[in-house]
Amino acid sequence: xxxxxxxxxxxxxxxxxxKRWRCAIGRSGMxxxxxxxxxxxxxxxxxxxxxxxxxxxxxxxxxxxxFPCRAIDRLDGWCDDPVHPDYNRQVKLxxxxxxxxxxxxxxxxxxxxxxxHNDDPPVAGAGSAVFLHIARPNYSPTAGCAALSREDLxxxxxxxxxxTHLRFSEAS
Numbered sequence: 001x002x003x004x005x006x007x008x009x010x011x012x013x014x015x016x017x018x019k020r021w022r023c024a025i026g027r028s029g030m031x032x033x034x035x036x037x038x039x040x041x042x043x044x045x046x047x048x049x050x051x052x053x054x055x056x057x058x059x060x061x062x063x064x065x066x067f068p069c070r071a072i073d074r075l076d077g078w079c080d081d082p083v084h085p086d087y088n089r090q091v092k093l094x095x096x097x098x099x100x101x102x103x104x105x106x107x108x109x110x111x112x113x114x115x116x117h118n119d120d121p122p123v124a125g126a127g128s129a130v131f132l133h134i135a136r137p138n139y140s141p142t143a144g145c146a147a148l149s150r151e152d153l154x155x156x157x158x159x160x161x162x163x164t165h166l167r168f169s170e171a172s
Contacts (some may be wrong), residue, residue: 021152028139049116065157076102088128
């Protein structure tokens with residue numbers, strides 16, 4: 001069974017079986033994966049495996065989940081530089097190329113679910129760091145990820161199966 005992210009009226013929802021949760025997606029909406037480019041702010045339409053889970057151990061307990069899971073370290077980053085050999089890969093800081101810091105001051109990366117978008121192998125410029133993470137309180141758009149409330153994300157992770165994928169779908 002997949003977590004399906006789709007339109008719900010004027011907003012977005014994530015559905016897993018009979019559960020439905022409010023969701024945020026990329027500021028540019030959804031775009032076919034073959035049209036996704038680095039920095040476009042779009043969530044890539046398609047079905048993406050869940051690779052692993054990171055969490056802030058200083059803020060929350062290890063989530064119940066069937067996915068490989070580890071605590072985020074202050075030196076964890078994610079390369080988003082299309083010309084770097086580590087593009088769309090986890091990196092250790094300090095890191096000279098463009099990257100995201102995984103250890104954030106706000107709580108959106110207290111739980112980060114890494115999706116298998118553009119990672120096998122990464123294609124330069126086709127999008128990086130597409131995650132499922134915690135939504136901001138107002139569900140403001142992401143940079144291309146999906147986001148749920150902390151409670152809803154924890155509920156999904158506890159119910160998920162090892163074969164669960166996340167599917168961005170324009171169909172409602």
